[in-house]
Amino acid sequence: MDLRRDVFQAIADPTRRAIITLLAAHAMTPGAIAEHFDSSRQTISRHIQILTECELLKQEQNGREIYYHLNPQKMKTIADFIEPFRNMWDDRFNKLESIMQKYKTKK
Amino acid sequence: MERKTKVHAEEGRQDLIITREFDLSVALLFRAYTEAGIVEQWMGTKVLKLENSQHGGYAFETRDPQGNILFKAHGTIHDVVRDQKIVRTFEMDNAGFDAQLEFLEFEPLTAGTSRLTMQIIYRSTAHREQQLKLPFAYGINMAHDRLQEVVTALK
Numbered sequence: 001m002d003l004r005r006d007v008f009q010a011i012a013d014p015t016r017r018a019i020i021t022l023l024a025a026h027a028m029t030p031g032a033i034a035e036h037f038d039s040s041r042q043t044i045s046r047h048i049q050i051l052t053e054c055e056l057l058k059q060e061q062n063g064r065e066i067y068y069h070l071n072p073q074k075m076k077t078i079a080d081f082i083e084p085f086r087n088m089w090d091d092r093f094n095k096l097e098s099i100m101q102k103y104k105t106k107k
Numbered sequence: 108m109e110r111k112t113k114v115h116a117e118e119g120r121q122d123l124i125i126t127r128e129f130d131l132s133v134a135l136l137f138r139a140y141t142e143a144g145i146v147e148q149w150m151g152t153k154v155l156k157l158e159n160s161q162h163g164g165y166a167f168e169t170r171d172p173q174g175n176i177l178f179k180a181h182g183t184i185h186d187v188v189r190d191q192k193i194v195r196t197f198e199m200d201n202a203g204f205d206a207q208l209e210f211l212e213f214e215p216l217t218a219g220t221s222r223l224t225m226q227i228i229y230r231s232t233a234h235r236e237q238q239l240k241l242p243f244a245y246g247i248n249m250a251h252d253r254l255q256e257v258v259t260a261l262k
């Protein structure tokens with residue numbers, strides 16, 4: 001499927017974004033990644049596969065284990081990063097607003 | 108009312124400006140920045156320290172269920188004027204990004220609405236680009252809402 005090669009399509013999925021977020025901290029084995037989710041290991045493998053196909057992730061063999069890490073070059077090629085950056089702040093501020101609105105009515 | 112968060116990053120500069128209007132009084136908006144329990148909720152991170160006063164500081168930390176640190180950041184408070192402004196630094200630990208300087212201005216619009224203007228100054232234009240282009244590395248919080256759901260489901 002062509003869509004799978006589309007980086008934006010890849011990062012549009014919340015689980016895949018969560019995987020990227022996890023890997024931003026350090027490289028991980030597929031097993032360790034799957035432990036962070038309650039979806040089946042198979043589902044997580046498929047997400048990892050899609051991210052690998054569009055080169056956002058790279059595999060690295062370390063002994064018997066395969067580790068996945070982010071491919072920084074590919075991350076850089078994503079043209080407009082201001083939108084995700086803006087989204088990040090928008091999410092935070094939406095949350096802030098709803099928390100404080102509840103806070104106000106509690107008083 | 109314009110509800111959307113705006114990010115203004117002019118080409119060739121080393122700062123950026125984030126603005127947002129809230130359906131909250133300026134006092135409530137300011138409070139969301141000064142009470143640790145509230146900051147934890149909307150930033151989605153544990154607040155280890157939050158001393159909002161001149162020469163004060165703060166430290167945030169997020170761990171996964173196994174206890175591994177996913178995100179750690181700290182900063183120093185330079186200046187605080189209640190319901191008006193906070194001037195502070197921010198640095199994410201072990202991320203290879205340098206400290207940034209943040210000017211947060213809180214303004215009342217009406218009795219029940221307010222505006223936040225946040226100016227973030229980076230060390231160089233390259234540092235700013237790095238931050239803009241790698242929001243994943245910068246803010247573990249971006250996907251944190253979902254991550255939080257996932258983590259909570261595991262407990």
